[in-house]
Amino acid sequence: MINKIKVERAILDITQEDLAEKIGVSRQTINSIEKNRYVPSTILALKLAKVFNKNVNELFELEGNE
């Protein structure tokens, strides 16, 4: 699973800390999501999509044989 969180965050010009605060998680969790070390739950994915005003499909993408 790859995601465009970092790109979208750069467009909105917000820090990992700001984003973490908006969706109620820790900054480390945002960092892990951006580095594809952690795949968030549907609820968290929807919260992220709401912050960036995008569909979940636009933020997250399956890769390879997933």
Place this chain on the structure above:
Amino acid sequence: MNVEKILECEREQLQKINFLPYLFKKIGFGLLIISLISLVSLTFLDNSSVLIKNISKSVLLISLLLISISMEKNEDEYTMQLRARSYVLAFIFGIVYAILQPYINYVVALILKKESADFEELSSFVIIWFMLFIQLGFYYTLRRTR
């Protein structure tokens, strides 16, 4: 209450695990220090009471359990996932340890004494202590490297 409602209630309760507030982690660390000091001092006392030693061991286990089941300051779904993973690892390592360690102790005793050695099962304290220690070790390692 009919059977369906009871099943629904059970399902909800089993799926929802409520961990203790962060304050209990501090209490756990406090009790851990007290129990460690107590156990270390008891080893230097010749006429130490077995009861006091057992109470100190129980306090040690309770303190580790409190640390284990208390939430972090910034608990979220990722830390919950790491916690779950650490419990799985501790469970597996605990079983392997409980099975293998008595044999390892026996073989080591045979080699060192070069005569007949007694085969001794591990005590429940040692197994529980090991599992809690492994769980906390894995959890904090996973958290640090996330």
